[in-house]
Amino acid sequence: xxxxxxxxxxxxxYLEKLIPQHHEWQQxxxxxxxxxxxxxxxxxxxxxxxxxxxxxxxxRGTDGRYRVLNNEIPCGExxxxxxxxxxxxxxxxxxxxxxxxxxxxxxxxxxxSLHTLSLSDPRxxxxxxxxxxxxxxxxxxxxxxxxxxxxxxxxxxVGSGVAAKMFGHLLLHRWTQAHLALCDIHDDAMAxxxxxxxxxxxxxxxxxxxxxxxxxxxxxxxxxALAAVRDAGVVMIYGVxxxxxxxxxxxxxxxERELTLMASMSGCTQSIFLQALSYVxxxxxxxxxxxxxxxxxxxxxxxxxxxxxxxGTRSWVVMSPGRTGSGD
Ligand SMILES: [Zn+2]
Ligand SMILES: [Zn+2]
Numbered sequence: 001x002x003x004x005x006x007x008x009x010x011x012x013x014y015l016e017k018l019i020p021q022h023h024e025w026q027q028x029x030x031x032x033x034x035x036x037x038x039x040x041x042x043x044x045x046x047x048x049x050x051x052x053x054x055x056x057x058x059x060r061g062t063d064g065r066y067r068v069l070n071n072e073i074p075c076g077e078x079x080x081x082x083x084x085x086x087x088x089x090x091x092x093x094x095x096x097x098x099x100x101x102x103x104x105x106x107x108x109x110x111x112x113s114l115h116t117l118s119l120s121d122p123r124x125x126x127x128x129x130x131x132x133x134x135x136x137x138x139x140x141x142x143x144x145x146x147x148x149x150x151x152x153x154x155x156x157x158v159g160s161g162v163a164a165k166m167f168g169h170l171l172l173h174r175w176t177q178a179h180l181a182l183c184d185i186h187d188d189a190m191a192x193x194x195x196x197x198x199x200x201x202x203x204x205x206x207x208x209x210x211x212x213x214x215x216x217x218x219x220x221x222x223x224x225a226l227a228a229v230r231d232a233g234v235v236m237i238y239g240v241x242x243x244x245x246x247x248x249x250x251x252x253x254x255x256e257r258e259l260t261l262m263a264s265m266s267g268c269t270q271s272i273f274l275q276a277l278s279y280v281x282x283x284x285x286x287x288x289x290x291x292x293x294x295x296x297x298x299x300x301x302x303x304x305x306x307x308x309x310x311x312g313t314r315s316w317v318v319m320s321p322g323r324t325g326s327g328d
Contacts, residue, residue, distance in 0.1 A: 001017070001018055001020055001104050001105045001106040002014070002015065002016050002017070002018070002104065002105045002297055003015055003018040003052045003100070003103060003104030003105070003297075004052065004053070004054075004103040004104070004297060004300045004301055004304075005018065005050065005051070005052055006042070006043060006048055006049060006050065006051050006052075006053055007049065007050070008046070008049060009044055009045060009046050010043065010044050010305060012043060012300070012301035012304060012305065013301065014297060014298050014300070014301060018052070018104065020100070020106060020108050021099065021100055021108060023108070025108040025109050025110050026061075026108065026109065026110070026111055027106050027107070027108050028059040028060065028061055028067070028106065028107050028108075028109060028114065029059055029060045029061075029105065029106055029319075030057060030058075030059045030102050030104055030105055030106060030107050030319045031058045031059055031060050031066065031122065031318070031319060032057075032058040032122070032123050032125065032126050032316055032317065032318055032319070033054040033055075033056055033057050033058070033101075033102035033103055033126060033316065033317045033319070034054075034056030034126035034127065034129070034130065034314045034315075034316050034317075035054075035056075035295075035300075035303070035304055035309070035314070035315045035316060035317065036055070036056055036130060036314070037217070037240055038055070038097075038240065038266065039053045039054060039055070039096070039103075039304060040304060040305075041240065042097065043304050043305055044305070045243075047097075048097055048098075051096075051097070051098075051099070051100060051101070052096070052100040052101050052102075052103050052104050053096050053097070053101050053103050053304075054096045054101040054102035054103035054104070054317070055069070055071035055094065055095060055096030055097065055101050055102065055129060056071075056102070056126045056127070056128075056129045056130060056314075056316075057069040057071065057095070057096070057101065057102030057107060057126070057129075058117065058122055058123070058125035058126055059102070059107060059109075059114065061114075065116055065117075066116070066117040066119070066122040066125060067114040067115060067116055067117060068114070068115050068117050068125040068128045068129070068277060069095065069102065069107070069109055069113055069114055069129070070113050070114075070115065070129070070132070070270065070273045071094055071095040071096050071097075071101065071102075071113070071129065072086065072087065072089075072092060072093075072094050072267050072268075073092065073093040073094070073095070073110065073113060074086040074087075074089035074091075074092055075089050075090070075091035075092070077091075078090040078091060084269055086267065086268075086269055086270075087136075087265055087266065087267025087268065095107065095109055095113075103297065103300055103317060104297075104319070105297070105319050115273070115274065115277055117277070117281075118281060119280065119281055119284060120284065121284065121288065123291060123316065124280055124284060124287045124288060124291065125280075126291075126314060126316050127162075127280055127287050127290055127291075127314060128273070128276050128277050128280050129273075129276075130162060130163065130166065130314070131166050131276040131279060131280060131287075132268040132272050132273045132275075132276035132277075133163075133264075133265075133266040133267065133268060134163055134166040134167055134170065134238075135170065135268060135272050135275060135276050135279075136264060136266075136267065136268035136269075136272050137167070137213070137236065137238050137264035138167065138170055138171070138174070138175075139272065140236070140262060140264050141211060141213065141234070141236055141262075141264075142175070144211070144234045144236070144260060144262055145210075145211065145234075147232075147234060147260055148210045148211070148232075148233070148234070150210065151177050152177040152178065152179065153177075153178050153179070153209075153210035153211050154178075154179045154181065154208060154209045154210050154211075155171060155175075155178045155179065155180055155181070155209060155210065155211045155212075155213070156180075156181045156182070156183060156204055156208075156209040156211070156212045156213070156225075156228050156229075157171075157180070157181070157182045157183070157212075157213045157215060158183055158184075158212060158213065158214045158215055158216055158221045158224050158225050158228075158239075159184060159214070159215035159216035159217075159221055159239060160182060160184040160186075160189040160190050160192070160193075160215075160311070160312055161215060161216070161311070161312055162290055162312065162313065162314050163215045163238060163239070164182070164213075164215040164216075164312075165192060165290060165312055166290075167213055167215065167238075168180060168182060168193060168196065168198055169283065169286055170279075172196055172197070172198070173283075179199075180196075180197070180198045180199070181198065181199040181200070181201065181204060181209070182198050182199070182200050182201075183200070183201050183202065183203070183204045183224060183228070184200075184202070185202060185220075186311070187200075187202065188311075189311050189312060192289070192312060203224075204224065204227075204228040205228065206227055206228065207227070207228070207229070207230045207231065208228060208230055209228050209229055209230060209233060210229075210230060210233050210234065211229075211233060211234045211235075211236070212225040212228055212229045212233070212234070212235045212236070213236045213238055214235060214236065214237050214238060214239055215238045215239045216239045217239025217240045217241045217242075218239070218241070219241075219245060219248060221239060222237070222241070222247065222248055223248050226248065226249050226259075229259060231257045231258060231259075232257070232258045232259070232260075233259060233260070234259075234260040234261075234262065235259065235260070235261050235262070236262050236263065236264055237261070237262070237263040237264070238263075238264050247261070249261075289313075290312070290313055290314055291313060291314060291316065292309045292310045292313025292314055292315045292316070293307075293309060293310055293313070293315040293316075294315075294316060294317075294318055295315060295316070295317050295318075296317065296318055296319075297317060297319055300317055303315065303317075
C-alpha cells in the first residue's frame with residue numbers, strides 16, 4: 001500500500017510500498033481522510049514516529065459499501081471502560097496515533113470499528129469523527145448546565161473553526177432554549193452564522209455568559225472566555241492548547257468567582273459515534289459547507305506541515321484517484 005509515514009518532528013514521507021501491520025484485522029481500502037489539528041500537532045511532535053497518521057477515515061469494503069471508522073479501540077475491561085469512559089481506557093488503541101491510520105491507500109481495522117454510511121456524498125463521512133468528539137463535549141456541557149439556575153442559558157462559543165461551527169449547529173438543534181453567541185477576532189470568520197439566530201461579536205460582553213465553550217486553543221481565546229463568563233458560570237476547554245500552556249486565572253479568582261472549569265477531549269462512546277453518523281446523514285447540506293481543500297497522498301506531507309485549512313473548513317485527502325469514483 002502507499003502511505004505517508006511520520007519519520008520525526010516535522011518529517012513526513014510518502015512511501016509507494018509500506019507493509020501493512022495487524023493482520024489480525026481486516027484490510028480496507030481507504031477512500032478519504034480528514035486532516036485535523038491533532039494530525040498537524042502530531043506531525044510536529046516527537047510522538048507517533050514510524051506511524052501513518054490520519055483518524056477521520058472513510059473506507060470501502062470488498063462489498064463496495066462506504067464505511068466510517070471509529071478510530072478508538074478501547075479494551076472494554078479496565079476500570080474506565082467498565083464505567084463507559086472509553087476515551088480514558090488504560091489500554092486504548094488509536095488508529096492514526098498508536099497504530100497506522102488513514103493517510104494511506106489501505107488500513108487494517110477491526111470490522112466492529114467500521115460503520116456503514118448512507119450518505120449521497122460519502123466524502124462527508126470524514127466529518128463524523130470530529131462531530132462525535134463535539135457531541136461528547138456537548139453531553140458534558142449539558143450535565144454542567146445543572147449548575148446554573150436557568151434553563152435558558154446564555155452560551156458563548158469562542159472561535160469559528162469546524163468544531164465551533166458544529167457546536168453552534170448542535171446547540172441550535174438540540175438545546176433550543178439556549179441563547180447563542182459567537183466570538184472571533186475576524187468578522188469574516190463568523191459569516192457562516194449570519195443565517196442562524198446567533199449573535200456575532202469580536203469582543204463579547206464581560207461577565208455575561210452562563211457557559212462559554214473555548215474552541216480556539218489559544219491563550220487569547222482562554223482570556224476571552226474567562227472575561228466573558230459570569231460569576232458561578234462554566235468554561236469548557238475544547239480547543240487543543242500548546243503543550244505547557246498554563247491557565248491565565250488564579251486559584252483565588254476561581255474561588256471568588258465560583259467558576260467551573262471543565263475540559264472535553266477527543267473520543268466518544270460507540271453510541272455517541274452512531275448518533276454523530278445519523279446527525280451528519282440528517283444535515284448533509286450543512287456538513288457539505290465544512291469540506292475544504294482537497295489534496296492527494298503525495299501532496300499530503302507539505303499540506304499537513306505547512307498549509308493551514310481554509311478558515312472554518314476541514315481539509316481532506318483523497319486516495320487512489322480514479323478508483324474512488326464518486327465525482328471528486
Ligand atoms: Zn481529529
Ligand atoms: Zn479499557
